[in-house]
Amino acid sequence: MKKMKKIFAVILSLAMVLGMSMTAFATEVGTKADGTAxxxxxxxxPGxxxxxxxxxxxxxNAAGSTWELGDGVTADDVALANKPVTINWENFATKRASLQQVGTATVSDGTVTFNGLDIGAYYVYAQSDKTSYNPMGEAVYTYDENTGLMKPADKTIDAKGSTYTLTKAFAGTDGTTTYQVVNRGETVPFTITAVFPSYDKDATDREFQITDExxxxKVTxxxxxVGGTALTPGTETYSLVSVNNDGSDGDPITLPAEKGQKVRxxxxxxxxxxxxxHAGQTVTVEVKAQITDAATFANKASSDKGNNTPEVNGKLGSIxxxxxxxxxKADATDNKLLAGAEFSIAPKDGAKIQFVYVGEEGNTSIYKKATAEEIADNNIAKVTNIVAKNGTVVxxxxxxxxxxxxxxxAPAGYSVVEVPNVTIANGDNPVATANVADSKLHSLPHTGGMGTTLFTIAGCAIMVAAAGFFFASRKRVNK
Structure with a gap:
């Protein structure tokens, strides 16, 4: 058994070494050979x-000691008469089908090497589903220091992405990125994912920014x-700035930002x-933002190196x-609304929610859930009872x-009734409705009304009449 354990340990070690050695080599196309580049x-x-x-x-053309145009290449693409020769690499992007392809590969490790190339100039095309790369190319030759003759030379190109696809996701409390309804005042996380761009060696526009809108x-x-490593803001890494109306950088921002303020x-x-x-490394910008609107929210991302503006939209629930x-009657169209009823709302088995009065929209009274800041602000009026001023309240x-x-x-003259619970569903229509029908109170006599007065008067009249009959009958008997 011990021998078996030792054998397994050796096999495992060999497997680890082999795995490490395999990841150490980049993808290679073609065969290395003397006299080639x-x-x-x-x-x-990467990835x-x-x-x-x-x-x-x-x-x-070694025999004639001259440069020659490749298949499908014209003088508009390459000016052989110029010294040095000038090549318009961008011309080849739309005519690749007519060019002489000498190698191709699909890679995911960020690099690839093409071997066995003759002296000459080569156009390089690179494209993924998310990233487009600038047209690029290189001439694989140099001059021998001793003989002064041309010879093949290995060269390296740093690919420069011209456009990068940004992605944006809203992750709810359960960790998913599916649609979720949120409440006003809640802080929700968003993640912007991009790729750090690469730059030509002679580039003068070495800039990179990502903007959250x-x-x-409001962003809090x-x-x-970058590459999985969290950066500390500063002059050597990055800064947070506002965005002017013309899209240029504004003043530095101290979080939390103002409502609706773009953060770059x-x-x-x-x-x-x-x-x-950092070229090719994954960039993630994790944004936390507090919901300030009472109905909808949206969060959009953009970049000076991006080719899209992903946007996440969401809604808030209402009752x-x-x-x-x-x-x-549920199916009637002429039901009569009653004005002035007051209601409180609470999550099941929870405390009553505090609301801020928004105003009247037509005949509907509008309230919005108070945020923690509004609850703490004594200058803002909050209520737990919302009033259906004209019969409807939202x-x-x-x-x-x-x-x-x-x-x-209840409205004057009506009794308070029990209201069934309602449920706001998680989805594109987070709306719940409660239709409440009240009953009239039983009629009571008015204070200071007739009461028993009529019966008292009638009784007195009967007594007077009876006394009259009594004395009248005594008088007749005495006669």
Whole structure:
């Protein structure tokens, strides 16, 4: 048994070594050979399946000691008469089908090497589902220091992404990124994912920013990670700035930001550097934002290196309460609304919710759930009883779930009744409605009314009449 354990340990060690050695080698296409060159493409996005193809666009005629145009290449693409030769790499992007392809590969580890190349110039095409790369190319030759003659030379290209796809997700408390209803005042997390761009060696626009644009909310916290490492904001990493109306950088921002204020992550030039140190690394911007609107919210991301603007939209729940008289019928269209009823709302088995009065929309009274800041602000009026001034009241800014409704005060002349619980569903229509029908109170005599007065008068009249008859009968007997 001990020998078996030793054998398994040796096998496991060999497997680990083999695995490590396998990951140490980049993808290679073709065979290395004397008298040929290699072209390595770096800076591709790791983890993305990227198709990389190379095309020979300039040939070397050793016998005639001259450069020649490759298949499908015209003088508009390559100016051989210029010294040095000029190549318009961007011209080849739309004519790849007519060029001479000498190698292709699909890689996901961020790099690929093409071997066995003759002296010449090669156009490199790279594309993934999420990232488009600028047209690029390289000539694989150099001059021998001793003989002064041309010879093959291995070269390396750093791929520069021209456009990157951003993704944005809203993760609820259960960890999912599916649609979820939230309540007003809740702080919700959003994640923006991008790829750190690469830059040409002669690039002058070494800038990179990601902007978060909230609607119906305010940004309270931002965390930036590059390659899985969290960065501390500063002059050597990144800064948070506002965004002017023309899209330019505004003033530095101290969080929490104002409601609806755009927040931009501006990477420092020192962090971007000149050696593409972070090129191809995954960038995540984790944004936390507090919901300030009572009905909807949206959060959009953009970048100066992005080719899309992903947006997450959501809604908040609401409860509509209609107060009717005792003749209410569910299928009727002429039900009579009663004015002045008051209701309280609470999550099932929870405390009554505090609301802020918004105003009247037509004949509907509107209230919104108070945020923690509003509850703490003594200058803002809060209520637990919401009033159906004209018979209908709407409570906005609620989370999904079951709610208890209590009729705290009935309209004049009507009795308080029990109201069934309602449920706000998690989905695209988070609305619940409670139709409440009241009963009239029993009629009572008015204070200071007739009461027993009539009966007293009648009784007295009968007594007087009886006394009259008594004395009249005595008088007749005496005669």
């Amino acid at each position: 290699s072209l390595t493409v770096n800076g591709l996005v 993305e399946e990227t198709t990389v193809s190379i095309y020979k666009v300039v040939k070397w 909230p609607t119906g909310m 916290e931002v965390t930036v990670k 992550v501006r990477f420092a030039s020192n962090y971007i550097g000149e050696n593409n140190t 509509t309460i209609n107060k009717y008289d005792e003749n209410y 409570a906005k800014g609620l989370d999904d779930g079951e709610y208890e409704i209590v009729e705290e005060k």
